Amino acid sequence: MRVLGIETSCDETGVAVYDTTAGGSAGLRAHAVYSQIALHAEYGGVVPELASRDHVRKLLSLVRQTLAEAGLTTADLDGVAYTAGPGLVGALLVGAGTARALAWALDVPAIGVHHMEGHLLAPLIEDDPPEPPFVALLVSGGHTQLVAVDAIGRYRMLGETLDDAAGEAFDKTAKLMGLPYPGGPQLAALAEQGTPGAYRFARPMTDRPGLDFSFSGLKTQVLLAWQQSDQSPQTRADIARGFEDAVVDTLAIKCERALDAAGSDTPACNTLVVAGGVGANKRLRARLQAMCVQRGGRACFPRPALCTDNGAMIAFAGALRLQAGQHDDAQVKVVARWDMAALPPVAAGMVEQE
The missing domain is CATH 3.30.420.40 (ATPase, nucleotide binding domain)
Known part of the structure; x- marks a missing residue:
């Protein structure tokens, strides 16, 4: 299963492709992050409205770039994962709307990922995962x-x-x-x-x-x-x-x-x-x-590049849940606050590692 991950919870636009199939191409195929640091530096902190607008400007081009680096097209995707919360609602809606539209157009399942579960699972992308x-x-x-x-x-x-x-x-x-x-x-x-x-x-x-x-x-x-x-x-x-x-x-x-x-x-x-x-x-x-x-x-x-917000952790966490048969309906839904303890368990085994 090839899963596209989209992260737009705050001030980084992250996109990645994670491949669960066995073989040499399995694992993290490509990932890219665009940081808004320069945009928000003038204000000394994140301005939510500016963050949302910048995600709109950068997300689609970053998706195209990441797919190209992975040697894939949208037709090769088997699922889409996106950050559904917690985070800035406006920023989350940009990623969720894009992911839901892409999944609908490709007729593939999509799932909203808990941002902190993404971070928690990021070290499992590396070699010899715990x-x-x-x-x-x-x-x-x-x-x-x-x-x-x-x-x-x-x-x-x-x-x-x-x-x-x-x-x-x-x-x-x-x-x-x-x-x-x-x-x-x-x-x-x-x-x-x-x-x-x-x-x-x-x-x-x-x-x-x-x-x-x-x-x-x-x-x-x-x-x-x-x-x-x-x-x-x-x-x-x-x-x-x-x-x-x-x-x-x-x-x-x-x-x-x-x-x-x-x-x-x-x-x-x-x-x-x-x-x-x-x-x-x-x-x-x-x-x-x-x-x-x-x-x-x-x-x-995780490697330092995967410590900050990134699409790789969302693609990986989404792949685990999609492979276990979990997915969301077509509603575009995000939440600013979300209790991670309320998440359903993942019954399936671990995906193949990078």
Whole structure:
């Protein structure tokens, strides 16, 4: 089954083709992402109406480009998958409308994919994918979640953020220190030049039981430290390093607790899947990998290009569900909020890997 995936939940237009057929052509055939960073940089954040309009301008040309790179035409497609939520409703409608129209014209099934399930499954596109049960850390945009994955489509929420997510905290902290948009990657790069231990901030909510997160207080701590400092380039780098260390430590502590909690129900659950934009952070990857190895397990990440929003994760997640016989009716329907625990399980086995 050759599935076209379309992602338009926010400010990236992503398109990909995933092929579940056996043989040398199986796996991720092609994928492309167009980022709207330059468009939104002037405003210091995403402007929903501008995001929607830019998806309209770019989506069809990106579909043609991706099909050409895959060596396919629309007639070769067996299904279409698209992000149906959560996300910006206007942006979601662009992808959903295009996907539904294409599926109707080709008389192939289509399915709306949960954006966060797409992120969760992205590491499974890579070689030697993990098999459930495992614990997933999702750190994407406004989401920071710990999820117990009993099977594909069977998810139990273990913990989530109570206010700012990790990615939001990175972006907002960078902005208050005067770094350009998008601030998160800029702050992480600056932290490489910082002195470890020059600034030490709290590890929020690690001094009490539980798996929920809160990063708004950490952001305030950094603001006060920045305002009271000399604001020199080296001080800015030192504060960035202190902030990044606090986030990485907090995520690692909670992940280890989540593995312990999941292991109480499923013995020897020492596999951690990490996905989402913050999952590309080098220091976080190294810390979580070391923690899992020490436990006799492993941490699994998607390649950095598949950490941010992309069509590959939507094509893959859609392929799993379409291959299991699931599909949606012809209604164009998207949702801004969507509980991932409400998704139906995927009964079919895994598709062939890349």
